[in-house]
Amino acid sequence: MNLKSSDNDQTNRPVFPFTAIVGQEEMKLALLLNVIDPKIGGVMIMGDRGTGKSTAVRALVDLLPEIEVILDDPFNSDPNDLELMSEEVREKLKKDQRIETVKKKISMVDLPLGATEDRVCGTIDLEKALTEGVKAFEPGLLAKANRGILYVDEVNLLDDHLVDVLLDAAASGWNTVEREGISMSHPARFILVGSGNPEEGELRPQLLDRFGMHAQIGTVREPKLRVQIVEQRAAFDESPIDFRKNYKNSQQQLTLKITNARELLKNVEMDYENRIKISKICSELNVDGLRGDIVTNRAAKALAAFENRSKTTVQDIYRVISLCLRHRLRKDPLETIDSGDKVRDVFKNVFGYQNNV
Structure with missing residues (x-):
């Protein structure tokens, strides 16, 4: 059973509507363009504390269209694209085995600052691989993020080595894990979104260059806009379900616009x-x-x-x-x-x- 967006309000924690975000046009444009064409290479959002960076990224997920994935596949494999399916699914297709598919919303994966490389990339169970002769792979966050969004808050505080791993996977569309001569690869094509506060330091130029776009946002100075933002946030916190209903039509229209743009893109x-x-x-x-x-x-x-x-x-x-x-x-x-x-x-x-x- 697929949940519709209306059901989503009742079952998950309600998300602030993207179309209700006031100002920050540069950030919103960069996020939308990356959703339309993930090959742009992600976006780095830098701005003051409390300027709605995380709110905007999480709101974006609500707009994303549904995609077709293989049932119970940890990599969100695409049944119609070899570049976006796991080796296991490829083998099944070669043997003409029947595969079941389901529709699901494009997902967003949060990468915590304290994450280890194993947590991000996945691990290989060497004991099982050696004793049973099978590739026992425990998928990480990159597997979960395939065909979705990988969000790293405070990315400028993340270990440079991990940032390198993320950017390499984002650029190549594949993640490879090697342990003691055993290798495992899986598709990892995701939109990398990083956010941070410039007061806490910038990324090295070599790493920053790997992000497709860079959006800078500042604190809103116009008093009337500030009041509008505060009032909206208060209304959402008081009754998120009712607040979201007011933006249901604009959210649906924007989702349709994104879906149409993804289709039209190849002809532009x-x-x-x-x-x-x-x-x-x-x-x-x-x-x-x-x-x-x-x-x-x-x-x-x-x-x-x-x-x-x-x-x-x-x-x-x-x-x-x-x-x-x-x-x-x-x-x-x-x-x-x-x-x-x-x-x-x-x-x-x-x-x-x-x-x-």
Whole structure:
């Protein structure tokens, strides 16, 4: 039996509606674009304490469409995509064995700061493997996160080695565990979302570069908006079920918009001239590697798909380019990350815009 979103309100802890979040447009846009195209490479959200970073990420899960998975499979294997299914499922398909599928919501996995590598990657039971001759694998958080979202709060406080493991898995789409000559691999294609407070330190530039997008959020200064946020939070805390009912239609509309965008994405095109200009901007900003070019192209296409268009515009590129490049400009770990002004200035110069973007 599949639970509908209305049932979800009654059975799980109610989540603050995504469409009820006031402000923080940059963060919301980055999250939505990554859901539309997970290959963008995740998003790093940096901002002050109490600015709704965790609330927004957890609210996002409520919007995600259902996916088809293999019944009782620990890796959320996709029955129609070899790249997203476990070896066990592949073997069953080769032998023409019947496999059952179910529909389930895309999941979000929280990675605690104190997690060990075994907890994250999974472990191999060597004794069982050696005595019984079978690969006894105990899946970790990366297995659970396959085809979903992996959320790391305070990612800048996480051990660098673990961040490396997460980013490698996110980039390759696979997790491999090796113990004493025994190896086990499984699909681990997930959207990596990290959040943190810049006062507690930034990630090293080499690690930060691996995140597709970087969103900066600050405390809302406008008094009327602050009052609106406080009142909304109070109303939600007092009666979360009733509060969510007020946003049911807007939530459903946004879910439908995301689903349609994921379908349309493969047909979205970008002019060659604009692709050249994106690469020129990356070159002028001295961005290392080609990740900046690739992510900016993907993000602009995802935005066009989100707005139900099959061709990107210069405006699409302008809206996403600082999110895609600002964190790639920092060469010195002690430097602060550009607010986006430098990226926008170069954009306007390359595209020939002054103040009309």
